[in-house]
Amino acid sequence: MLLEMAANGLEDRVAVGSLDNGLTYRQLFEQAGEAAGRFRADPGSKVVLCDESSPAVPVALFGAAWAGMPYVPLNYRLPDDDLRSLAERSAPGVAIGDDSGAARLEGVDGLTSVRRSTFIADPSGESATPESGDWSMDAEEIAVLLFTSGTTGAPKSAVLRHKHLVSYILGSVEFMGAGEDEATIVSVPPYHVAGVSAMLSSVYAGRRIVQLPKFDPDLWIDTVEAEGVTHAMVVPTMLSRIVEALDARGGEPLLGVRALSYGGGKMPEPVIRRALDLFPITNFVNAYGLTETSSTIALLGPDDHRVAQYSDDDNERARLKSVGRPLPGVEVSIRDDEFNEVAAGVVGEIFVRGEQVSGEYLEKGSLLDNDGWFPTRDGGFIDDGGYLFVQGRNDDVIIRGGENMSPGEIEDVLLTDTRVKDAAAIGVPDAEWGEKVVAIVVTHSPCEAAELQELTRSRLRSSRVPAHIVFVDELPYNDTGKLLRRVLRESHAHLGDDRGD
Amino acid sequence: MAELKPGARFQSTVCTTEVIVVKGAGEAELTCGGAAMVPAGTGEVAGEPAADAAEGTLLGKRYSDETDTIELLATKAGAGSMAVGGAALAVAQAKTLPASD
Numbered sequence: 001m002l003l004e005m006a007a008n009g010l011e012d013r014v015a016v017g018s019l020d021n022g023l024t025y026r027q028l029f030e031q032a033g034e035a036a037g038r039f040r041a042d043p044g045s046k047v048v049l050c051d052e053s054s055p056a057v058p059v060a061l062f063g064a065a066w067a068g069m070p071y072v073p074l075n076y077r078l079p080d081d082d083l084r085s086l087a088e089r090s091a092p093g094v095a096i097g098d099d100s101g102a103a104r105l106e107g108v109d110g111l112t113s114v115r116r117s118t119f120i121a122d123p124s125g126e127s128a129t130p131e132s133g134d135w136s137m138d139a140e141e142i143a144v145l146l147f148t149s150g151t152t153g154a155p156k157s158a159v160l161r162h163k164h165l166v167s168y169i170l171g172s173v174e175f176m177g178a179g180e181d182e183a184t185i186v187s188v189p190p191y192h193v194a195g196v197s198a199m200l201s202s203v204y205a206g207r208r209i210v211q212l213p214k215f216d217p218d219l220w221i222d223t224v225e226a227e228g229v230t231h232a233m234v235v236p237t238m239l240s241r242i243v244e245a246l247d248a249r250g251g252e253p254l255l256g257v258r259a260l261s262y263g264g265g266k267m268p269e270p271v272i273r274r275a276l277d278l279f280p281i282t283n284f285v286n287a288y289g290l291t292e293t294s295s296t297i298a299l300l301g302p303d304d305h306r307v308a309q310y311s312d313d314d315n316e317r318a319r320l321k322s323v324g325r326p327l328p329g330v331e332v333s334i335r336d337d338e339f340n341e342v343a344a345g346v347v348g349e350i351f352v353r354g355e356q357v358s359g360e361y362l363e364k365g366s367l368l369d370n371d372g373w374f375p376t377r378d379g380g381f382i383d384d385g386g387y388l389f390v391q392g393r394n395d396d397v398i399i400r401g402g403e404n405m406s407p408g409e410i411e412d413v414l415l416t417d418t419r420v421k422d423a424a425a426i427g428v429p430d431a432e433w434g435e436k437v438v439a440i441v442v443t444h445s446p447c448e449a450a451e452l453q454e455l456t457r458s459r460l461r462s463s464r465v466p467a468h469i470v471f472v473d474e475l476p477y478n479d480t481g482k483l484l485r486r487v488l489r490e491s492h493a494h495l496g497d498d499r500g501d
Numbered sequence: 502m503a504e505l506k507p508g509a510r511f512q513s514t515v516c517t518t519e520v521i522v523v524k525g526a527g528e529a530e531l532t533c534g535g536a537a538m539v540p541a542g543t544g545e546v547a548g549e550p551a552a553d554a555a556e557g558t559l560l561g562k563r564y565s566d567e568t569d570t571i572e573l574l575a576t577k578a579g580a581g582s583m584a585v586g587g588a589a590l591a592v593a594q595a596k597t598l599p600a601s602d
Binding site: 253255280281302303304305306307308309310311 | 507508521522523560561562563574576577
């Protein structure tokens with residue numbers, strides 16, 4: 001329905017690709033129809049994608065919706081065994097991929113392999129005029145299945161039904177609101193929930209999509225300039241690298257980008273502050289959401305960013321570390337261990353409720369409680385202005401001597417030292433305390449562990465002072481911008497037995 | 502007359518208001534508190550905003566003209582209010598944001 005509206009309203013405007021050779025909305029619509037015919041003709045029931053960004057992505061996404069089948073983008077960066085097991089869970093169906101994707105899914109029962117290049121050239125699968133049929137309009141049907149990051153345990157399939165996605169788009173995007181001169185760069189992979197919403201909202205708004213299959217900060221900057229990109233979405237590690245690359249080129253501000261949105265993980269304050277200088281007239285948006293909520297539930301808007309950048313007031317400046325205020329139609333509640341709501345400023349677990357909150361997993365059914373509230377398992381608090389602060393997954397809490405500590409609190413203090421580029425605080429086993437704090441730090445310029453320990457001692461309770469500081473070249477992140485704390489805990493567990501510095 | 506180019510910064514001469522141009526093309530008669538705005542860092546601040554141009558300019562807000570061809574982001578608040586060619590600028594309406602675009 002969203003694509004049909006766009007095709008009727010925008011016809012010959014380019015939907016995906018460069019202005020000179022991209023796919024128009026009408027062409028995208030026609031190809032989605034052809035793809036739908038092929039999908040319906042196949043005995044399978046899902047459309048799987050095992051590939052990087054390419055024009056095949058929107059055709060497959062809309063074709064699947066047309067045919068009434070779930071679209072399942074897989075993380076092609078996973079190790080072979082993990083990928084195959086996700087593919088097996090998704091079969092039977094059609095799997096679109098490049099040569100390497102197809103090779104890795106070889107032999108998975110029930111999956112018909114289609115090469116990306118073949119699919120792009122002929123989505124209909126050369127069957128003689130396959131029946132596209134009517135666009136399936138059942139809002140309850142599953143539109144997309146996204147395997148969640150699995151940073152804790154095996155990936156679960158988050159279910160996004162059409163009603164969730166449509167309500168999200170209608171609630172946050174203006175139909176054909178984009179001018180012809182607008183273009184958005186998508187550098188997040190297709191299996192990231194933001195990649196799916198970017199596709200849908202760009203098409204609905206009529207904003208041309210420029211795809212960057214592999215992220216590289218210099219390539220990103222060059223593409224933005226060459227393609228006249230006006231809108232971008234990045235994860236925090238990408239922004240950090242873009243800021244570094246811009247500074248390496250001389251620190252000239254980029255003035256052509258009108259809007260830059262980010263999310264997917266915690267944004268280090270020094271990075272966003274520098275970005276506000278390097279993109280001085282850009283509208284920054286921090287979008288907080290989870291796969292299970294069809295993307296955004298709270299937003300820190302452009303004005304909030306600029307006020308935080310220029311204000312002398314500490315509370316206003318501190319809001320740069322928040323994820324903003326809940327979107328219209330979304331309710332947020334902070335609850336303690338007994339599920340009672342807590343007062344402003346008090347830390348608890350973040351619960352959400354609203355039309356776009358699916359909260360549903362195929363394997364477990366709905367996790368919504370009787371009143372429709374979804375437990376995010378993120379800890380956080382709301383300030384007295386209604387701004388939501390996220391402290392990180394509850395699973396990442398460090399418990400030392402019976403005291404709960406959020407890693408974020410310690411990381412924020414470490415980041416105030418200008419020599420520190422990135423920091424992670426984890427707990428490792430300790431015979432005396434249960435767990436003790438270890439900080440793993442990346443620096444711009446050399447500094448002593450003792451100095452950083454003194455810094456935390458001066459700002460926080462002594463229990464939060466890291467027993468060890470480990471200096472590394474970089475921290476491990478996955479493609480969707482999440483810090484892999486489990487990896488850090490495993491690789492530093494050996495520090496758990498000795499007695500500290 | 503001010504040359505309005507994206508990225509250019511201006512200051513008021515009668516209050517603390519400072520702005521950066523988000524949208525704009527060409528020359529315009531840009532005033533704050535009734536007095537012509539000058540490139541940031543080049544003018545002294547003295548006196549008071551004119552009584553009919555003292556609505557105030559708020560930090561972090563974007564201000565635009567009726568046709569939405571000129572948009573200025575306030576990087577410092579001030580007592581004066583801005584106008585282009587005598588027509589007062591208003592706080593730009595927030596368009597529905599592409600939240601996760």
